[in-house]
Amino acid sequence: MMLCLDSKFSISTDNDNWILIEKKNGKKERRHFFSSVKHLSEFIGELKLREFSPKCQVVLCDKSPLTPSYSSVIKEITARLEAYINTITQSKQ
16 A cells, blocks of 8 residues: 655555655655554654755744744644544555
């Protein structure tokens, strides 16, 4: 089973692992192996965060109680990604 997430990432599985296939322009694809969907989604979230961080700088007001922390936002996004991956893999079975 091979599922395409976007133009850069695809997901596959073997008997023991979840495999994230990362396509790089002009290079061989990289394969990352994970024991669970949770680890896979956290890895994708961290990769996207590292891509996004150098591109912009966010200045937040020190007195804004409504601004969520980065870690809580990343946790929510990775939880949603994990749920999405579970949904598409279950529908393909």
